Amino acid sequence: MAPRGTDDAGASSPEAPARPATLGARLIGNGSLGGLLVKISLLGLFTALGIWAVLPLYLAQNWWGIGLVVLVVAFVYWVYLSKRTVPAKYLVPGVLFLMAFQILPVLYTMGTSLTNMSDGHRGSKEQAIASIEAFSVVRGEDSPEYVLTVATTGDPNTGDMVFLLTDDEQNTYAGDAEGLSELPGAEVDPDTGKVTEAFGYTILTPAEVNARSDELQEFAVPTADGAGIRSSGLSSAFEGNAQHVYDNACDCVEDTETGETYHADDQRGAFYNEDGQRLAQGWQVGVGFDNFGRFLFESSFAASFFGTLVWNIAFAASVTFLVFVVGLAVALTLHVPKLRGKVVYRVLVVLPYAMSSLAMYLLWRDMFNADFGLFNRLLGLQIDWLGDVWAARAAVILANVWLGYPYMFLVATGALQAIPRELGQAAQLDGAGPWQAFRHVTLPLLMVAMSPILIATFAFNFNNFNAIWLITRGGPFGAEGTAAGGGTDLLITYTYRLAFSEATSHYGYAAAMSVMIFLIVSLISVVSLSRTKALQEVDR
Numbered sequence: 001m002a003p004r005g006t007d008d009a010g011a012s013s014p015e016a017p018a019r020p021a022t023l024g025a026r027l028i029g030n031g032s033l034g035g036l037l038v039k040i041s042l043l044g045l046f047t048a049l050g051i052w053a054v055l056p057l058y059l060a061q062n063w064w065g066i067g068l069v070v071l072v073v074a075f076v077y078w079v080y081l082s083k084r085t086v087p088a089k090y091l092v093p094g095v096l097f098l099m100a101f102q103i104l105p106v107l108y109t110m111g112t113s114l115t116n117m118s119d120g121h122r123g124s125k126e127q128a129i130a131s132i133e134a135f136s137v138v139r140g141e142d143s144p145e146y147v148l149t150v151a152t153t154g155d156p157n158t159g160d161m162v163f164l165l166t167d168d169e170q171n172t173y174a175g176d177a178e179g180l181s182e183l184p185g186a187e188v189d190p191d192t193g194k195v196t197e198a199f200g201y202t203i204l205t206p207a208e209v210n211a212r213s214d215e216l217q218e219f220a221v222p223t224a225d226g227a228g229i230r231s232s233g234l235s236s237a238f239e240g241n242a243q244h245v246y247d248n249a250c251d252c253v254e255d256t257e258t259g260e261t262y263h264a265d266d267q268r269g270a271f272y273n274e275d276g277q278r279l280a281q282g283w284q285v286g287v288g289f290d291n292f293g294r295f296l297f298e299s300s301f302a303a304s305f306f307g308t309l310v311w312n313i314a315f316a317a318s319v320t321f322l323v324f325v326v327g328l329a330v331a332l333t334l335h336v337p338k339l340r341g342k343v344v345y346r347v348l349v350v351l352p353y354a355m356s357s358l359a360m361y362l363l364w365r366d367m368f369n370a371d372f373g374l375f376n377r378l379l380g381l382q383i384d385w386l387g388d389v390w391a392a393r394a395a396v397i398l399a400n401v402w403l404g405y406p407y408m409f410l411v412a413t414g415a416l417q418a419i420p421r422e423l424g425q426a427a428q429l430d431g432a433g434p435w436q437a438f439r440h441v442t443l444p445l446l447m448v449a450m451s452p453i454l455i456a457t458f459a460f461n462f463n464n465f466n467a468i469w470l471i472t473r474g475g476p477f478g479a480e481g482t483a484a485g486g487g488t489d490l491l492i493t494y495t496y497r498l499a500f501s502e503a504t505s506h507y508g509y510a511a512a513m514s515v516m517i518f519l520i521v522s523l524i525s526v527v528s529l530s531r532t533k534a535l536q537e538v539d540r
Helices: 023-029 033-059 063-081 086-113 125-135 206-211 213-218 290-297 299-333 342-354 357-367 374-379 389-417 421-429 434-462 465-469 491-501 507-537
Strands: 145-153 160-166 172-176 179-182 195-197 220-222 227-231 236-242 244-247 252-255 261-265 270-272
Touching: 033 063, 063 086, 086 507, 125 220, 125 227, 125 236, 125 244, 145 227, 160 227, 179 220, 206 213, 290 299, 290 507, 299 389, 299 434, 299 491, 299 507, 342 389, 357 374, 357 389, 357 465, 389 434, 389 465, 421 434, 434 507, 465 491, 491 507
Parallel strands: none
Antiparallel strands: 145 160, 145 236, 160 172, 172 179, 220 227, 227 236, 244 252, 252 261, 261 270
């Protein structure tokens, strides 16, 4: 007699209840154990990234940012642990990367373009008042003293400066531009009183402190109304009283030494006296579209903007045209069927594209040197390539054509191989010459495949920061200096100089310029793509 639930042959009968499988058996049986391990690893990595993002937000007490990070992490867990969100599993990574690296930066740049944000206008009005009072602090007879350890939040060279302070009772404090707070858990050297380690802060070495000595002299920690902490050398700090004191009744700052009063101007975001002189520290305010109107209608900025825009378009168009012509000419030359050694020639042609563009730009800069450059010495010339405007423009165009034509050669080679040779032969049988066959048959078919590439090449060269910055740094410059723009400046290099290289960085104006670059490139790309629709008829 066969066991219950089986027939004579030992097979399970339909009436037999299925035996519940264990979790391990199910995972192994359907081959999902590896997928489960990968899912756990990726979710763990994403959680670690979330914790890493929360730490600086916690130190800055940015609760809205922390809440956003928690919501994103919870949403990702819900998507990848639920069986009802299969399409979202594929969409979420791309959407998150799109928001993090495209949408949010664009929105932040647009928001900044509507403000007066600059070196003297970064924080709020309350922060500006605290900074003004703290910067004017002077030592008194009974001023408390601290052992000073200079630190930063983040990178030692660019991070925000922080004072780590130790009092006589070995209590530790952290002071930044917003104020003083206790610092529990910090490790202190018992002999010197200096903080040796503190969570969330990077302690600077003496060399790093010396490199930022100018910033150290100007830095102060606001403590109370009319008081603050400033450094006295590299190892000590004192708390004193301010000479510039804010009066809320008149919304003004009074100089207690001279008696002069500076009233708040909320439209310009600064304190001004009766003579129009202002205190250095201001605050960030909205200015609407003033930044856009500034470089469109203000004579000094408009001349630089429109002059740079014309050269920018000419540079991008000429480089795109030349790399197309050179790349296509080389591709046609190596497309001849009976040509020997094609592989060797193609490897030699692609070499510039395979090399580091950074190193190549620096090499070209040295070759254009007026004193010992290769071009002048080899050709016996006396041209100041990087000192004359038109010579410098020719130099950067030549360097970019040399670096860019191999890519166009690869694209053109692939497009040529996709065109049947019979079409050209048929055109020649109809009486067309080689040039006519190329112009009326080969070139239109090539443009169907290469037009989007040419548009992308134009957009890339329109914002080709490295090409200009590494060879000429935007120069040569006129008598007006770097603020007026250089002879080879593109809009992107001019924007970078406004934001980071001037004595007073104009972030709001640079952001407005970035928005204009975005609109210009988008408009040119949309118009160019719409005009290429006519080429679709060739491919039908």
